[in-house]
Amino acid sequence: MTALVNPAVVTADGFEDALPPSEALRPWITEIGRIDPRTDLPPRFTHLPHAATTIVLRAEPSGRRDALVIGPRTRATYAGAKEPLGCLRLRLAPGVAQPLLGAPAADLTDRVLRLADMPGPAADLAGALTEIDLDEVLTFLESALPRALSESSTRREHRRLLDSAVAAIHRSTPMPEVATTLAVSERQLRNLFTAGVGVSPKHYARITRIRQVLAAAGNTPWSDIATTTGYFDQSHLTSDFRALMGVTPGKFVRGDLPAPTACQRTTRL
Structure with missing residues (x-):
């Protein structure tokens, strides 16, 4: 993601x-991250804010x-690394949480x-996903997701609006202008965005900018980074x-970070 000056900051x-x-996966999954089991994990590392389920x-x-x-x-x-761990992270597209997981993204925010x-169709896939090899997961999902998901025309339209709103935020377009372009009220767009993405448009923009700041961190003066972001x-x-970031x-960037905390406990809806 970013190459910070201090190699201790991971x-x-x-x-x-x-x-x-x-x-085949792109309608539902926007990013895939793979972490192979390894013994050289850093003693501590940072989970950045991320506006995706x-x-x-x-x-x-x-x-x-x-x-x-x-969420x-x-x-x-x-966090601190206790042991090697293999991991596959599938980041869902805006608006996918409800049809796939059975809950709006807003109900999942800051939760594990x-x-x-989960009450949605993805729960029926959980058993297979914990049994097959991680290398086989993506092929399995290419076949399983289209069969598990069905979306109404209304839900497809909501997802189209969300995709457009997310793209507009990345272009730094003000929300009133986005709402006008999409022919919806600003309140309707904000409510749809919060339910479908899990955070408000304003907080999504904040997270996006902080990640841009981190990507630019290095030898560039903070005043210049502030201007460009x-x-x-x-x-x-x-x-x-x-x-x-706390x-x-x-x-x-100096590595003067908060102490690692225990992994977040899982909860139920």
Whole structure:
């Protein structure tokens, strides 16, 4: 994801191998990340804020397998590696949580749940996903997802609106202008976005900008990064960074990070 000045600052994205979703998976999955079992994991690493609902398939050295649902993360968390772990992370497209998992993304935000406990059709796939080899998962899903999912014309239209809204946010287009372009009210768009993505358009934009700041961090002055990422000035960047990352930008790149915390417990809807 990003090459920070201090090699001690490691993000989970940083040791994840990105795999492009196949055409068959692209309607439902936007990003795929693979972490192979390894013994050289850093003693601590950062999970960056991320505005996507993710299905995470974990394989422990003991052979134990888990299929989890990780809701959108509104703030960074800091973890320590205890043992090697194989992992496949499937980030869902906007609006997919409801038809696939049986719950709006807004109900999953900042939560960890077991895939088998979800009320949607994906729960029926959990058993197979924890039994087959991680290398076989994507091929399995290419066949299983089209059979498991059925969407009404209304839901397809909502997903089209969400895709357009997300793209507009990445272009820094103001929400009133986005709503006008899509011929919906700003309130309707905000409610649809929050339910389908899991965070408000404003918080989605904040997460997007912080990730852009981290991608630019290095030898570039913070004042220049603030300008290029759309902040009014450096102080606004620092304030937003501290709110989402838990530390100032300077402390983060120096490796002066919050202490690792225990893994988040799974909950039920």
